[in-house]
Amino acid sequence: MDFFNGFSNQPKRANLAGVLLTALFGAVLGGLLVAFIMFRFLVPDIAQTLPDPVFPPESQERVPYTQRDLPEYQNTAIVRAAERVLPTVVGITNKAMTYDFFHGRTILSERATGTGVIIDQNGYIVTNNHVVDGAHELSVTLSNGDEVPARLVGADPATDLAVIKIEKSSLPTAQLGDSDDLAVGEAAIAIGNPLGIAFSQTVTVGVISAKERAININEHNFTFIQTDAAINDGNSGGPLVNLNGEVIGINTAKIKISGVEGMGFAIPSNTVKTISLDLIRHGRIIRPWIGVYHGGDVDETLAKQLQLPVTYGVLIQDVVTDGPAHRAGIRRGDVIVSMAGKKISTFSDMRRIIFEHDVGEEIEITFFRDRQEQTVNIRLAELPESIN
Numbered sequence: 348m349d350f351f352n353g354f355s356n357q358p359k360r361a362n363l364a365g366v367l368l369t370a371l372f373g374a375v376l377g378g379l380l381v382a383f384i385m386f387r388f389l390v391p392d393i394a395q396t397l398p399d400p401v402f403p404p405e406s407q408e409r410v411p412y413t414q415r416d417l418p419e420y421q422n423t424a425i426v427r428a429a430e431r432v433l434p435t436v437v438g439i440t441n442k443a444m445t446y447d448f449f450h451g452r453t454i455l456s457e458r459a460t461g462t463g464v465i466i467d468q469n470g471y472i473v474t475n476n477h478v479v480d481g482a483h484e485l486s487v488t489l490s491n492g493d494e495v496p497a498r499l500v501g502a503d504p505a506t507d508l509a510v511i512k513i514e515k516s517s518l519p520t521a522q523l524g525d526s527d528d529l530a531v532g533e534a535a536i537a538i539g540n541p542l543g544i545a546f547s548q549t550v551t552v553g554v555i556s557a558k559e560r561a562i563n564i565n566e567h568n569f570t571f572i573q574t575d576a577a578i579n580d581g582n583s584g585g586p587l588v589n590l591n592g593e594v595i596g597i598n599t600a601k602i603k604i605s606g607v608e609g610m611g612f613a614i615p616s617n618t619v620k621t622i623s624l625d626l627i628r629h630g631r632i633i634r635p636w637i638g639v640y641h642g643g644d645v646d647e648t649l650a651k652q653l654q655l656p657v658t659y660g661v662l663i664q665d666v667v668t669d670g671p672a673h674r675a676g677i678r679r680g681d682v683i684v685s686m687a688g689k690k691i692s693t694f695s696d697m698r699r700i701i702f703e704h705d706v707g708e709e710i711e712i713t714f715f716r717d718r719q720e721q722t723v724n725i726r727l728a729e730l731p732e733s734i735n
Contacts, residue, residue, distance in 0.1 A: 424590040428536055429550050431592030435465040435521040436585060438488035438544045439474055439497070439511070443481055455484060462539040462585030463487065463511065464521045464594060466623060470513040473623045474584030475599055476502045479509045487513050488544055501626035506618060507569070507599055510626040521586060524593030526572065526615035529555050537576035537598055537611070539585030551577035553609070561695055562612060564600065570695060571612035572596045578611030587613040594619075621702075635706050635727035636734070637677075638670020639663050641694045645682060653682065654718055659692045660684040663714075675725040677714065684720075685713040701727065 443458035461478030465471070472487065479485060485497040495513045502509035535555050540547045553576030560573040574587060578601045587596035596613030625632050642664030643649060650658040660682040666673045677683075683691055686700045687710040704710055706729045713722045 425534065425536060425552060428588050428590050428592040429538065432464075432521055432536075432538060432586055432588050432594065433548055433550075434490045434519040436490060436538050436548055437463045437465060437472060438540045438547050439463045439472075439478055439584060440486045440488070440544070441479055441482040442484040442486070444483050458482065460540065460543045460581055461583040462581065462598070464584070464586045464597070465518050466520060466523065467627075468516065468518045468520050470515045470518060471500065471623075471627055472497070472511050472513065473597060473619060474509055474511065475597065476504050476507045476509040478584045479511060480504075485511055487511070488547065489515075490519075490548065501630040501632075503622050503626065503632045505632070506614060506622050507564075508597065508614060508619060508622045508626070510623050521594045522592070523616045523620050524589055524591065524595045526558075526595050526617045529558050529572065529589075529595060531555050531558060534590050535572075535574045535576045535595070536588040536590075537574065537578055537582060537585065537613075538588065539578070539582030539598060541577075541579035541581045543581050546581070549579075549582075553577070553611075556610075560612065561693075562600070568695065568698075569599075569612075570615070570618075570699070571599065572615055574611050574613060575609035576611060577609075578613075633706060634730040635701050635704055635708070636670070636730035637672040637701060637712075637725055637727065638667035639672045639677060639683075640665040640667075642679075644693045653715075655682060655715055656718065657684055657715070659690065660715070661691055661694050661697050671725050671728045672712075675712070675723045676721075677712070677723070677725075678716070680716070682715045683712060684715060686710055 439461045440457060441459040441461070442455050444453050445456045447454045458481065459478060461474060463472040463474035463478070466473050479499055479502065482499065485499065486494055487497045488494045495515065497511045497513045500510040500512050533555050535553050537551045537553070539549060541549050553574050555572060556575055557573035560571045562569050562571055572587065572595065576587070578598045582598045585598045586594040587598055589595050595616045597619055598611065598613045601611040622632060640663070642662035645653075645655065645658065645660040645662060647658045649662065663677060663679060663681045663683065665679050666677055683697065685691055686697060687704065689700055691697050691700070704727055706727055709724050709726045711722060712725055713720060715721070
């Protein structure tokens with residue numbers, strides 16, 4: 348499955364199939380035109396016998412299509428939301444050093460373009476890590492067209508988020524909403540720069556298709572908001588907005604395979620809040636950790652094999668020696684079923700609950716060993732940089 352990440356400005360080239368298809372279309376069109384002329388001029392009597400078309404009376408009031416299918420209050424809400432967020436949306440240009448073989452020298456050239464959102468009036472902007480990754484130089488194009496230099500504050504490949512900064516003050520800022528409050532089917536507005544700065548601040552509208560879609564991209568596990576609002580090349584890092592004008596996600600990827608349309612993904616705003624705050628404060632992400640390796644999510648089949656009294660939980664494949672879980676008594680083969688009072692069904696559940704707490708905090712973990720339920724307290728440690 349090919350997921351779109353980032354922007355490519357390489358032009359599309361015509362291929363042989365496209366040329367043959369064009370020729371076939373021209374032949375069919377020519378044949379239809381000849382048939383029409385013969386019908387019109389060689390068989391006039393048939394045309395004269397056809398009845399006159401029936402139109403509505405002129406006095407009948409016509410209801411515009413948009414008013415009939417798109418109520419005024421919905422249209423107004425979309426417009427208001429877009430107007431609120433558009434001033435905070437910026438274009439980002441990633442420039443990298445490349446070798447110019449023609450002149451035999453290294454030059455600074457455009458590597459990628461994307462989108463970002465101003466989240467602090469002093470110039471902090473959130474975007475995707477893949478938009479700024481590998482940049483030798485960054486620049487930002489504001490909503491008024493001004494282009495200013497930017498610097499990288501911090502990036503987190505694990506969530507594909509990054510924060511950059513421009514030396515400006517009193518900037519308009521976007522309000523980050525609560526992505527946990529989303530409802531499947533509610534309106535979603537995507538804003539970004541498809542195909543680069545030339546089409547900056549393009550607005551597309553769709554719905555929330557799913558709230559917690561687990562996707563694996565380049566060996567990283569992500570939990571995304573899924574939407575059918577169009578997310579095109581260059582939209583990466585742009586906001587996904589609700590009708591209140593709140594940013595509920597950062598557009599990140601779309602499924603780009605034949606036969607698939609309308610499957611775009613955004614990082615939930617609650618994740619954006621946590622990650623961006625850590626990046627601004629520390630320049631990196633400080634993650635809590637218990638030191639276990641995933642052995643599989645428990646289902647009915649695995650529960651039967653392990654003779655468990657429950658059909659949910661996470662099987663522990665291994666435990667890091669002298670890590671938090673090891674010190675608390677967790678061992679290989681244990682099945683964790685709850686953390687901090689919350690049910691654990693998948694490894695993603697476990698990661699999410701751990702990340703909701705701080706390093707040094709103590710949480711309660713319930714697990715099964717030899718079909719017996721046990722409970723221990725684990726003090727969270729900082730995830731080692733080598734593992735992060």
